[in-house]
Amino acid sequence: xxxxxxxxxxxxAMAVSGAVSLILQRHPIHSALSLIVVMxxxxxxxxxxxxxxxxxxxxxxxxxxxxxxxxxVIMLLNAGVEERTSFSRMARYVGLPLAVxxxxxxxxxxxxxxxxxxxxxQALTSTRSLALMLFREFLxxxxxxxxxxxxxxxxxxxxxxxxxx
Amino acid sequence: xxxxxxxxxxxxxxxxxxxxVLLVLxxxxxxxxxxxxxxxxxxxxxxxxxxxxxxxxxxxxxDGIKFLFKEDPMPAGVDxxxxxxxxxxxxxxxxTTIALIPFGxxxxxxxxxxxxxxxxxxxxxxxxxxxxxxLGVYGVVLAGWSSNSKYPLxxxxxxxxxxxxxxxALTLSVVGVLLLTGTFNFRExxxxxxxxxxxxxxRWNLFAWPAPQLLGFxxxxxxxxxxxxxxxxxxxxxxxxLVGGFHTEYASFKFAMFxxxxxxxxxxxxxxxxxxxxxxxxxxxxxxxLWAWTQYLPTxxxxxxxxxxxxxxxxxxxxxxxxxxTVVSLLALGLAAVCALPGAIEFVQGPFWYVAKATTFLFxxxxxxxxxxxxxxxxxxxxGWKLLFPLALLNVVATSLAILAAQR
Numbered sequence: 001x002x003x004x005x006x007x008x009x010x011x012x013a014m015a016v017s018g019a020v021s022l023i024l025q026r027h028p029i030h031s032a033l034s035l036i037v038v039m040x041x042x043x044x045x046x047x048x049x050x051x052x053x054x055x056x057x058x059x060x061x062x063x064x065x066x067x068x069x070x071x072x073v074i075m076l077l078n079a080g081v082e083e084r085t086s087f088s089r090m091a092r093y094v095g096l097p098l099a100v101x102x103x104x105x106x107x108x109x110x111x112x113x114x115x116x117x118x119x120x121x122q123a124l125t126s127t128r129s130l131a132l133m134l135f136r137e138f139l140x141x142x143x144x145x146x147x148x149x150x151x152x153x154x155x156x157x158x159x160x161x162x163x164x165x
Numbered sequence: 166x167x168x169x170x171x172x173x174x175x176x177x178x179x180x181x182x183x184x185x186v187l188l189v190l191x192x193x194x195x196x197x198x199x200x201x202x203x204x205x206x207x208x209x210x211x212x213x214x215x216x217x218x219x220x221x222x223x224x225x226x227x228d229g230i231k232f233l234f235k236e237d238p239m240p241a242g243v244d245x246x247x248x249x250x251x252x253x254x255x256x257x258x259x260x261t262t263i264a265l266i267p268f269g270x271x272x273x274x275x276x277x278x279x280x281x282x283x284x285x286x287x288x289x290x291x292x293x294x295x296x297x298x299x300l301g302v303y304g305v306v307l308a309g310w311s312s313n314s315k316y317p318l319x320x321x322x323x324x325x326x327x328x329x330x331x332x333x334a335l336t337l338s339v340v341g342v343l344l345l346t347g348t349f350n351f352r353e354x355x356x357x358x359x360x361x362x363x364x365x366x367x368r369w370n371l372f373a374w375p376a377p378q379l380l381g382f383x384x385x386x387x388x389x390x391x392x393x394x395x396x397x398x399x400x401x402x403x404x405x406x407l408v409g410g411f412h413t414e415y416a417s418f419k420f421a422m423f424x425x426x427x428x429x430x431x432x433x434x435x436x437x438x439x440x441x442x443x444x445x446x447x448x449x450x451x452x453x454x455l456w457a458w459t460q461y462l463p464t465x466x467x468x469x470x471x472x473x474x475x476x477x478x479x480x481x482x483x484x485x486x487x488x489x490x491t492v493v494s495l496l497a498l499g500l501a502a503v504c505a506l507p508g509a510i511e512f513v514q515g516p517f518w519y520v521a522k523a524t525t526f527l528f529x530x531x532x533x534x535x536x537x538x539x540x541x542x543x544x545x546x547x548x549g550w551k552l553l554f555p556l557a558l559l560n561v562v563a564t565s566l567a568i569l570a571a572q573r
Contacts, residue, residue: 029247029310036303043296056292060336064299065329068306072325075310075318127289127349 007048015041026081028074032067039063053127174278181275182284183264190263194428195225201531208535219478219486222493229421237417240313247311252415252422255304259426262297262433265290267352269446269515281352282515289349294437295336298392302328304426305394305411312414320410323400323542328392330549335388337557341381341564342370342441355445364451369444375571376564382442384557386529389434391549393427396534400542431530432523439522446515463504463517471497 018037025031039062046055082088134142199214199221206213214221239248267283274280287293302325309321343349346357360368370378391398402410412423439445450459474494481487504513540548 027244029244029307033247033307052289053292056289056296059296060292060299064296064302064332068299068302068325068329071303071306071310072322072329075306075322075325 004048008045011041011044011048014038015045028079028082029071032070032074035070036063036067039067053130174276178275178278178280179284182280186263186284187260190260190429190432191425193432194425195229197428197432197527198228198424199224200527201534204528204531205535208532219481219490219493222489232418232421232424235417237419240414242313243414244311244313247307249419251304251308251311252419252426254307255301255426256422256429258297258301258304259429259433262294263429263436265294265351266433266436266440267355267445268519269512270352270356273512283352286352287350290351291339291343291349291354291441294433295332298430298433299332301392301426301430304423308415308423309411312411314414316407316409316413317411320400320402320407320413324394324411327398327400327545327549328394330546331388331391331398331553334384334549334553334557335392337554337561338381338384338388339441340557340561341376341378344561344564344568345370345373345376345378351440351445355440355447358444358447361451364453367444367447367449369442369447371442376567378442378560378564380556380560381564382438384553384560385438385442387548388553389438390530390533391545393430393434395427395431395530397537397539398545399539400545431527435523435526435530436519438526439519443522443526445522446519448514448518460510460514461505463513464501467497467501467504471495471501 015038018034018041022031022034022038025034039058043055043058043063046052046058202224203213203221214224217223217227264284265287267281267286269282272279272281305324305328306321309317309319309324312318342354346354348354348357358367358369358373362368362372362374366372368374371382390396394402400410402412407413412420415423448459450456471494474490474497478487478490478494481490503509504517
């Protein structure tokens, strides 16, 4: 067993168990923490594939900024343990079988596709080549995305602004 | 077993480096608390710690023992897992970041293996460092939330908003350096700062042509103080309002972990600032025969310091403190002798200048704390968003334009 395979197994187990725990946890903060574990594990997987920049950004943006806001909001609203309603009980009886069916389907598809080693495309891994890609070939989509985010920020500011009395 | 060790020298060397760096860091952190108390005390015309050991030099040891043996009560209704996890996370992240910092140029040989003078040499060192510091906020926030108490909760809320806000300015202030050097690797960033303009002005990023990062350094400095939750931005633990802030409900060793992580973060930020803006391990003196004597500066400083301590030891009336000071002065003199050895003198230059710069930065840190009163929370937010953030953006644009103009 190579080091890469061992690392992959550990990280994949971390990601999956984090995702399962995200659903099973009763308290929103615990769910949020599980999500952070998933993101950290994904960052590790990106690193294994040689995408160092994406891995770092995954941590900085998702775990370091977005999830902090999640936790902040949960703390601010002082959200408690989730309550069980009749609907959430129904989800157990309908949701679980559906999840099993979906999983089986996934396994079936995965078995059908021939095993293929993930190719680390060296051209895309370095930060420099990624930047060149973004700012030359995909400049228009990149700028459009930033304008989209700008509009979202403006919308948030307008919504949060106090009404003139 | 020996086969395994022989074939995995990299592992052993790395482990050895980790242990050495960790020991040095934890000692430095312990004595940083002593340094801070002494400096702040003298700013406020007090003596500071002076009972435990000569000049209070054994104070960190006494503090450590006190932390270990204190009762460790746990408040009712805490979220047990998160309550224990938060201080561990804070300390782990704080001491991990040091692994990315290179302390000197070139390589050294340990057990026949060439290795860099750093725990690790990563392509995206700076990015990983930012990733680790951006996770640091969780230690504070989770501690505040899990304590099940109103003061820690308020402290945690404040600090999460504060750290996310100042992280923007902190990261953007470094973009100027990245534009100048074109790499995320610490060793390359420092190597790019070699050389001197007009024969005397070092080409550190602080003074780099065509875009001196004076503004970037200013923003970085302020944002770094806020990121490490230090006065005047220590609203997460404002004691007049929040008792102790996020760590109110922590005692004994769990409190010590927060304490250590705060000081370890200070050390890392100082090392980072020195690497990014002040040329890291590079000597501030040109490499010309005229300035050749500066390579004996480490010896001179340690030697004079040792002699001064020896003179001081003779003044003490109590024998025990005399012995202590004599031991410390002999250590300093020994260090001075080692620094002058023909084999060591080349190697010592890098770490010496690096640590000297970081110590200066740490002194300013403490100086600011001893001088400025704490900001109000709304002032803190408006400084972050309305002053530092636009200035950092301006710095990015100005630096890019200057570099472009210089290329034409």
